[in-house]
Amino acid sequence: MDGERLTFDVYEVFAQTDPLGPHQHQFSLLASSPEMAMALAQENFLRRREIYSIWVVRRDQIVKSGPKERERFYRLKKSYRLTEDYRYLADKWRRYRQAPMTPETMV
Amino acid sequence: MADAQSAVSEEKAQAALQELLWQLADDDLLVGFRASEWLGLGVHIEEDIAFASIAQDEVGHAQRYYGLLEGLGLGRADDLAHLRPPESRRNSVLLEWPNGEGQYFEAPRYDWAFTLVRHHLYDVFEIIRLEGLVHSHYSPLAETAAAILGEKAYHRDHQELWIDRLWRQGGEARQRVEAALALAAGLAGDLAETDPWTDLWESSGWWPGARAARDRWHQAVTEFWARYGVTVPPWGCPGNGRAGRHTPHLAQALAVLSEVYRQDPTAGW
Amino acid sequence: MTTREDPDRLEAFLARIDRGERIEADDWMPDDYRQQLIRLIAMHAVSEIMGALPEKEWVPKAPTLYRKLAIMAKVQDEIGHGQLLMRVAEDLVAPLGKTREDLLDDLFSGRLKFHNVFHMPAPTWADAGIIAWLVDGAAIITQGMSLSSSYAPYVRALQRIVEEEGFHIQHGESICMALAEGSASQRHSLQAALERWWPALMMFFGPNEADHPSSHQKANLRYRIRTKTNEELRQRFLTKYVPRIRSLGLVPPDPTLHYDAEQGRWIYQQPDWEWFRRIINGQGPASSARLTLKRLTYEEGRWARAALAQGR
Ligand SMILES: [Fe+2]
Ligand SMILES: [Fe+2]
Numbered sequence: 001m002d003g004e005r006l007t008f009d010v011y012e013v014f015a016q017t018d019p020l021g022p023h024q025h026q027f028s029l030l031a032s033s034p035e036m037a038m039a040l041a042q043e044n045f046l047r048r049r050e051i052y053s054i055w056v057v058r059r060d061q062i063v064k065s066g067p068k069e070r071e072r073f074y075r076l077k078k079s080y081r082l083t084e085d086y087r088y089l090a091d092k093w094r095r096y097r098q099a100p101m102t103p104e105t106m107v
Numbered sequence: 108m109a110d111a112q113s114a115v116s117e118e119k120a121q122a123a124l125q126e127l128l129w130q131l132a133d134d135d136l137l138v139g140f141r142a143s144e145w146l147g148l149g150v151h152i153e154e155d156i157a158f159a160s161i162a163q164d165e166v167g168h169a170q171r172y173y174g175l176l177e178g179l180g181l182g183r184a185d186d187l188a189h190l191r192p193p194e195s196r197r198n199s200v201l202l203e204w205p206n207g208e209g210q211y212f213e214a215p216r217y218d219w220a221f222t223l224v225r226h227h228l229y230d231v232f233e234i235i236r237l238e239g240l241v242h243s244h245y246s247p248l249a250e251t252a253a254a255i256l257g258e259k260a261y262h263r264d265h266q267e268l269w270i271d272r273l274w275r276q277g278g279e280a281r282q283r284v285e286a287a288l289a290l291a292a293g294l295a296g297d298l299a300e301t302d303p304w305t306d307l308w309e310s311s312g313w314w315p316g317a318r319a320a321r322d323r324w325h326q327a328v329t330e331f332w333a334r335y336g337v338t339v340p341p342w343g344c345p346g347n348g349r350a351g352r353h354t355p356h357l358a359q360a361l362a363v364l365s366e367v368y369r370q371d372p373t374a375g376w
Numbered sequence: 377m378t379t380r381e382d383p384d385r386l387e388a389f390l391a392r393i394d395r396g397e398r399i400e401a402d403d404w405m406p407d408d409y410r411q412q413l414i415r416l417i418a419m420h421a422v423s424e425i426m427g428a429l430p431e432k433e434w435v436p437k438a439p440t441l442y443r444k445l446a447i448m449a450k451v452q453d454e455i456g457h458g459q460l461l462m463r464v465a466e467d468l469v470a471p472l473g474k475t476r477e478d479l480l481d482d483l484f485s486g487r488l489k490f491h492n493v494f495h496m497p498a499p500t501w502a503d504a505g506i507i508a509w510l511v512d513g514a515a516i517i518t519q520g521m522s523l524s525s526s527y528a529p530y531v532r533a534l535q536r537i538v539e540e541e542g543f544h545i546q547h548g549e550s551i552c553m554a555l556a557e558g559s560a561s562q563r564h565s566l567q568a569a570l571e572r573w574w575p576a577l578m579m580f581f582g583p584n585e586a587d588h589p590s591s592h593q594k595a596n597l598r599y600r601i602r603t604k605t606n607e608e609l610r611q612r613f614l615t616k617y618v619p620r621i622r623s624l625g626l627v628p629p630d631p632t633l634h635y636d637a638e639q640g641r642w643i644y645q646q647p648d649w650e651w652f653r654r655i656i657n658g659q660g661p662a663s664s665a666r667l668t669l670k671r672l673t674y675e676e677g678r679w680a681r682a683a684l685a686q687g688r
Binding site for chain 3: 019020022053078080081082083085086089092093096097098101102103105106107
């Protein structure tokens with residue numbers, strides 16, 4: 001009962017299901033080493049999916065945005081960065097008897 | 108008689124509002140222009156990209172302010188941004204000053220330290236100004252200020268992180284920062300100059316806090332540099348942008364900015 | 377291919393390629409595969425970075441506030457493409473003990489080539505429109521092909537890039553249409569810009585090597601680093617863009633240009649390939665000026681980069 005207090009590290013688990021997709025955050029688990037975290041990750045969070053790659057990262061090695069940083073993410077909308085500003089082009093191309101270019105037809 | 112008087116003061120109040128908007132619009136246009144000259148030439152690829160967003164933010168702010176002036180019936184925003192001659196510009200001289208010697212498409216010898224220190228002085232001032240303007244009685248301005256204010260803390264923090272990094276590096280980096288501060292302080296004397304409009308801005312409610320702005324700015328800047336044991340060199344200015352007295356650098360900047368638009372201001376671009 | 381490598385391993389690797397599997401940075405790969413990737417991806421990276429410069433000239437000059445913002449965002453994206461591809465290239469050269477600095481030094485010393493063919497003078501605003509519409513239009517066709525490349529990190533970068541290129545093309549269409557619908561002098565400047573860039577657009581895809589592909593081409597096809605020939609890509613470009621260009625009242629500067637229904641292909645005037653060979657060896661009309669500009673600012677920023685690098 002008066003044994004030493006047990007400590008674990010928290011590991012965050014990221015997984016990629018599609019070789020060309022991103023690693024996505026799954027959840028976190030307690031483990032004693034990166035190897036152990038890796039050994040536990042798949043069966044904890046990814047039992048029902050085919051896995052291509054897993055990353056485990058000790059949480060204290062992740063730099064996270066805190067409340068202050070989250071406030072800094074505020075940005076005004078910049079529609080000039082988005083194709084929505086150019087939607088009018090579709091009508092124009094039709095007037096020129098051309099099909100508007102789409103992401104699929106561009107490549 | 109009373110009507111005539113109130114008509115006169117109404118006219119004065121309108122002039123004061125316009126003056127304020129010119130300062131806001133021209134400040135952001137010039138600082139955004141100077142920041143945009145770095146695009147593609149930044150000291151580090153990732154930084155090049157981040158700073159390009161800051162440049163866009165500033166030009167975007169200018170666009171909103173010129174839009175407010177357009178709303179007051181003073182002409183189309185693009186005409187206001189591109190066609191006014193240097194003597195009618197109201198930006199601070201600090202913001203028209205080049206990033207360094209040379210043109211951005213030839214042989215620019217830009218000083219990243221000056222760009223950061225200059226932008227930081229401006230960010231600190233702009234935040235103080237916007238904190239007052241969110242209470243403006245001119246509600247389109249109050250709304251615009253509130254929208255813009257949210258982006259400014261990131262700018263200031265970005266500049267501070269860099270200045271801190273350069274300072275702690277010591278050696279050449281620190282020397283450049285010190286030299287940049289001396290140069291910038293010698294240009295920024297007109298930035299927080301609110302006269303002769305201070306009273307009108309306060310009394311008409313266009314800019315609550317105008318009177319205290321300069322002291323607050325000086326204090327914030329002094330405190331920032333005191334962290335590094337630096338006394339801010341004396342403020343000065345080789346002109347007064349708020350009164351339309353500029354350096355030749357402004358004319359050069361405007362010539363570049365408006366080169367294409369001037370070819371045909373009535374055309375669709 | 378190096379013979380030092382275990383032939384069984386090599387065979388297994390090629391079998392993976394043939395099965396359509398994707399290769400990761402930490403997978404075993406033959407030296408030759410790595411070298412081909414470095415050659416291609418590092419070149420792609422610096423081409424994006426250098427390619428931003430002709431348009432950058434028009435950033436502060438863009439006519440309206442809106443165009444200023446849009447072209448800033450566009451050029452920013454191009455530097456961003458350079459960043460993504462640089463990171464992919466850096467991970468490939470890391471096992472060889474090299475870094476981003478080495479890659480940029482190679483660029484400045486001329487060892488690392490970039491797409492010189494796009495380093496023409498860009499003397500008018502219409503050039504900025506033509507670049508965004510047609511140069512990006514051409515580039516997206518090769519990049520689209522590379523989406524089926526065998527090297528996964530490259531494909532992941534390209535997915536992001538291709539998505540942004542969609543925006544770039546529309547940005548270019550928008551500029552060109554405004555000029556095409558504008559004053560006589562605006563239309564004239566657009567036609568002149570098209571004429572300036574047309575040979576570069578034809579050359580961009582490289583010579584038709586159907587009968588005797590270069591050893592690089594062969595290796596890249598074998599490794600599925602690329603999946604189409606130069607000529608296939610050029611034909612694709614012509615099919616997509618010639619009708620659109622003509623619909624705006626513009627005339628490509630090639631009187632022989634037409635679609636031959638019988639052969640099922642575009643007939644066009646062969647660009648001056650001798651000139652092309654000189655250009656790819658670093659003698660594009662504006663290449664050296666832009667390279668000098670890039671090198672100068674890179675060196676000028678060294679002190680700041682040093683502070684950033686040591687900032688832990
Ligand atoms: Fe790109
Ligand atoms: Fe692009």
